[in-house]
Amino acid sequence: MDRTEKREFVAKLHAVLADTSMVVVTRNAGLTVADSTELRRRMRAAGATFKVAKNRLAVRALGGTRFTGIAPLLKGPTALAWSRDPVAVAKTCVDFARTNDRFVILGGALGERALDAEGVKALAELPSLETLRAQLLGLIQTPATRIAAVLQAPGAQVARVLAAFAKKEGGEAEAA
The missing domain is CATH 3.30.70.1730 (Ribosomal protein L10, N-terminal RNA-binding domain)
Structure with a gap:
């Protein structure tokens, strides 16, 4: 050189x-x-x-x-x-x-x-930087997923109750 x-x-x-x-x-x-x-x-x-x-x-x-x-x-x-x-x-x-x-x-x-x-x-x-980022993203997403599940649960339960009620009413109407 x-x-x-x-x-x-x-x-x-x-x-x-x-x-x-x-x-x-x-x-x-x-x-x-x-x-x-x-x-x-x-x-x-x-x-x-x-x-x-x-x-x-x-x-x-x-x-x-x-x-x-x-x-x-x-x-x-x-x-x-x-x-x-x-x-x-x-x-x-x-x-x-x-x-x-x-x-x-x-x-x-x-x-x-x-x-x-x-x-x-x-x-x-x-762990590498990419692994740490993935772990952090997983930690951030986990509570959001749980919150969404909790918020959806009452609506799903109401829908199941109404469906069961409708099924029950439909079954009684057929029996009469």
Whole structure:
């Protein structure tokens, strides 16, 4: 890379990091091309991005963002993973690390808060943002459904009583 390419890379990475909520720092020494391709595929499916970057350029890109606390983790063969959904990127990294011992989670940052590897793993145990939204929607809809059922019940009971009364009257008229 020449200087202009490095400046462009730092500017693009800085812009992306300024617009994200979670960054995970990983050590990827010894990953095969197939492993890296599989990891990138999983990241894309989760709405996350995985990027190998020179540490010096990554540290420059972190400057001025809320993720400056992860700069000490950028030593050796590292890569960054990020996403707007903090649980998705953490979950994807942790799941991949379980199946591949060459992929090690060093830590990360959730906003301005730096996390160690255990913090990233704890975050991965939480339900995803979509799951939380679905659960919240279910909680909101449940009372409304119950209220509608309660409000409909008296009308349905009156209708059943009238139908039974009409049936009874109709049966007495036929008998006479």
